Amino acid sequence: GGKSDKPLMGVVTPAADHGFTAESIRHGEAQVKKLAAEHGFDYRYMTADESGEQSNAVETILGMKPAVIVLWPVTGDELRSAAQSVTDAGVPLIIYDRFIEGFTPTAEISGDNVAIGEGAGRYFNNYFSAELARGRVNYLEFKGDSSTVPMERTNGFLSTASKNFNMVQSFVTNWSQQTSMEQMENYLNTKSVAEIESIQAIFTHDDEIVFGIVEALKNYHGPAKINIKLINGVSAGEGFMALFENSGLTGVDFMTYTFSPSMVRDAIDLGYKAMQGETLQKSYKIPTEMIDKTNYKQYMQSELYKVRYSL
Amino acid sequence: MILEMKNISKSFGPVKALKNVSFDVQAGEIHGLLGENGAGKTTLMNVLAGTFPQDSGDIVIDGTVIHGMTPHKSNEMKIRFIHQELSLCNDLRVYQNMFLGEEFASAGFVQKKNEMDRAQEVLDYMNTGIDAGALVGDLETAQKQLVEIARALLFKSEIIIMDEPTTALNTREIENLFVIMRQLKNEGVSFIYISHKMPEVFEICDKYTVLRDGTFIQSGNISDIDEHQATELLIGKTFVAANLKDGQPSPVGSDVLLKVDRLTGNSFTDVSFAVRKGEIVVITGLQGSGTDELATALFGASPIKNGTISTRQGPLAMKNIRHVMKSGIAMVPRNRKERGILPDLTISQNNSMAYFVAKHRNLFISKKTERERFARNREKMDIKAGSEYDPITSLSGGNQQKVILGKWLELGADVYIMDNPTQGIDVGSKYAIYKLINEMAAQGKAVIVFSTEFPEIYQLADRCLVMYKGQINTVLERQDLSEVKIMEYSTGTGREAQ
């Protein structure tokens, strides 16, 4: 096809490497497609799993003279140079989910990862108030990976959680359910009964990680009594709702924060607004909500949940 | 089986390797296929065995035309092909190689014991002393060649093609082979025998066919011609062979260029000898006598447990091969395919490699110099090649060997170790190469030749060391050389008695 005269929106996101990114891509594409059809503009949607490649995609789209670019960086700072090329070219730039320190795009929009961590810390304090009063509470940490988002969640957690929480061991799961499952299985099969029984909570960065841990706990046939009382996730997806219904484990509570893949739609909407020449705020935070056994049924009736599973 | 090949043509790109060649073999005959290097012998046999298809012409077996020959099909038709270049799987055992493609199997399961027994039976029948369970990669070159031959004898065949089967073999092993060939011939098996060793051809063959430059020249009974006539037929001009050493003043000087003192390796012990300026020393022995490893050890390519090798500058540190080369020693290795050629590289690159390693000083390679370097060797040894930028694998076996020789001649070393240097080289060129080696000696170089071929030994040797079980059994001076003596000493005469 030749060149069209329609304005162009470029969207660049991470590639699908785990559930959250994959579902987000689907929402992002659906939204941009819908808006493009409704309002008669053209769009390019590109995913890449690494910053160099994302920079390439940004530059390629920039070469097509877009009216706006919506960028979800793999990691914020690494895209600074590419982002600067966009603003240097006078193209409005919406940045989603990550920040580029010291760089001001047209608008930023993100879920609030620090808030999620802080909220989890408070929830943990509350949940274990009795135990904390008595002494230390041991927990295991299962990280997503070593990028900024999980770091923000952990740092948020540490900033609010009681100093009596004692992290016994930390794992890097690369967001993989299978990895977290194997790590938990190994832990359960190699640690002493006393060690295993001392663990009361598990702090994680994602629902999928929780699924693996739950499977591992179900597979455990050893002599230790499992004293884990609370496991948290982030995302609040369908699978986690099923855990509230019936996790197959007794005496374990779950908690998660909404962090919907459909949030990327908001970023695309902002992109459209920028295309229309509307002035935007510099920064938008998409509120997140704590979900546990007390409110999950309500949540499943909410608009947020419905949009998430509308595709 | 009666085989006729009619008007076969085959080209490789611009090279016409075969032009309308016709050739036939009757049942129970041993048919010598003669020709210079690059005449098209191997190509003709490759067509027969289905390695690649002919461009035109027919293969007719017992009156029926065979279309679309493949290696598998030719195997099924009881045609066996012993390839000129070793083609064994080094990672497999001897018996597995022998049965490859035609296993004794039921429901896909290999009957290992049956195979081992049968393979061992053939190996023993041939008097090889090879264990059917050994890993082929651990065998010496001569043993590998014997395995290739044994492989052809495993099943009842009707035609056995032997493309230079004896290049690495000793007289005794060749005699063994001939005994077996004669027996099989009496049972109606036919052979196509390709060799550049005229005495062998005249000993074993009934018929001959001569090819020259891809064309058919002549066919007939071997009894109707003699060696000299045959040689002239295949080179297409008159040929005067004389003994190169007779009547020549000996150039042997008194300076010792290479001194080997109580050298011990994995398969040889306490080997001591010295080679003087202008001297050609031949070392010979049966497979298993340690000659294979001695050759590489002299060059720093096999581990030495004990002993020293010295040049005029004193004992060599044997740090690495390059240092040995820089000390003025060159080595033409045996087993061209495995140790000699760099198959993905061009003729020119192969030809220059040794020079690069030991002598090249400039930052860049000059195409012009490399071209001249090859032109020199091509002229010296009459190498049949198209462009020097063709891959070396496009050459016939003998021509590849000449390139390898040329590669080492370019080094201008003081001491030459030549391990089976004329493997696969045709009669005319061999003579030229013997002349070359004698000239090198006359120019003051020291030459050590590892050889098992008596005529070659006789053309070259000032002295001959005969190895037996890893030790020097005897040293024969030129005047004492005879085939019988060499054979006696290499089979242990004078040793077992002690």
Added chain:
Amino acid sequence: MNVPFLKNRSVKDTWHNITDNYSHWLSFIILLIVAVIVNPSFLSWSNLTNQFVQGAVVGICAMGMSLVISAGMIDLSVGSSVALISGLGVTVLNSTGSILLCLLFCLGAGLIVGFINGILVTKGRIAPFIVTLATMSAWRSVINQLGQGGPFTVSRELYAPFRAIAAGRFLGIPHLMLFFIAVTIITAVIMGKTKFGTYVYAIGSNQQAARLSGIGVDRVKTLIFVYAGTLYGLSAFLLASRLTSIQAASAGNGYEMDAIAAVAIGGTSMDGGKGKIIGTFLGVLMLRIISTVLIMANVPPFLNGLVQGIIIIVAVLAQNRKK
């Protein structure tokens, strides 16, 4: 005088023979000792079986990879193939309600996936590296497209019986362990006792010689990929049962590297021609033991990779006897 010398020799030869043929056992045992030192409870039955359970899914793929590598080829499409097949397998399971059909589907799909690799390599004359790089990329893309980012989750009614396949035990032995051992034995028999196995090694050792011996090289190569693909199918089935939910984007990620690493650490040469199935088996377990030791020793998570790298090098160095 000769006799002691000879005796000496034969002792030395035997030792050489052992270190040569059983070198993978050597590094395996060293690792095992390290593991036990780090934590004596490593040797508990529950932990030992757990090593097999965790190794099974990748381990079954590694058996297929052994053939591929022994023939001098490579397969990068493992992880994507597993993701594709298990995602589709869950769909088949949910829609038919039959575990048997799901299993048959997985095996059949694996066979087809392998066949496609094989045909492209043999008929297309494209290097296995490129072919499987392309199919790696293609299958991941297909399953992502089909899943549209969402997971493939086993429906609630089928959850318990389907999960029991991977989670269950037979006479106290986990099913996954049995599957893994069975596949190992079958593969070892194929490679050690059949014509086909010999051909695989022959092709890896000297393809031209194999061809000249009348072996249908293309056919054998295709069969190798088909066998490997079928094992990926089995592996996909077991993975689905183990996770009961397959995330298209990440399932099976990195399996090819794990499988190749297991084969290589098990002493199979990457150049083809030689390889021991039992070596691959031990290689899979060694990788598992390394992971377990990292957890037992509470190595800081960011340093896991460094320690893992060092252990791999040391384990392989231990195999390389001095020449």
Added chain:
Amino acid sequence: MNVPFLKNRSVKDTWHNITDNYSHWLSFIILLIVAVIVNPSFLSWSNLTNQFVQGAVVGICAMGMSLVISAGMIDLSVGSSVALISGLGVTVLNSTGSILLCLLFCLGAGLIVGFINGILVTKGRIAPFIVTLATMSAWRSVINQLGQGGPFTVSRELYAPFRAIAAGRFLGIPHLMLFFIAVTIITAVIMGKTKFGTYVYAIGSNQQAARLSGIGVDRVKTLIFVYAGTLYGLSAFLLASRLTSIQAASAGNGYEMDAIAAVAIGGTSMDGGKGKIIGTFLGVLMLRIISTVLIMANVPPFLNGLVQGIIIIVAVLAQNRKK
């Protein structure tokens, strides 16, 4: 009668010669045509230079990989080495404030990283696959540990001049393009015009024969890794300048596969012994063109991988002339 026949023949031969020696050009041109059809503005100067800019960082690594593969080896540590060196390089830059020192550090670090691979391969007698698998894992781990999850970001004062290295132009030509072309030319000269280059091919072709020709096989192999490592260092330097911030966990992810793919698509045999530097150069550009075409044609994101896989297969099939 003979003359027209001969003419015919030589035309055929010439054609064979072309398709044989220039087959990588063939698929390159086909791809270019596809790109132009998808979007005629592909041929604009800005877009063309952009292909080089985008290919440069991986492309420079691919030049090193060309040598490694031509010698019959492999290097999986590319991405992690780049991440390690560029992370540390940024630290050096920030603490010294000198771009030159940063460059020298990157080159030196690359040299050392390559040397470690080389020594382990040659003195340790470990297969390159395993060695570089281990170093891949180790370097990533080291830089993660040093960064503790955070990025290495160029300090504010140095940002503008440092970014200008990768972002700048000289006479209208982007610096990255110049770097890429320069490294290609140097590598092509080394491989085509020096004895070292000949040694590399010789080792890849027949290691035993190479050794018996006096080539110091271990020494050459080590040098190959050192050369490759130094190029990874250069590449890391340019990446740091291009991104101005290095995320330890993800920087350089997958570069090894891209580099290997470029080499393979460029017509270098994975078995070693042959290879054309210009082929790798075109291979890098082909991968770029494929990505660009995917964007231009607005292929649905989940289907990118499928389309990419198919294009790779077709491009390589186009190279394989019928025999």
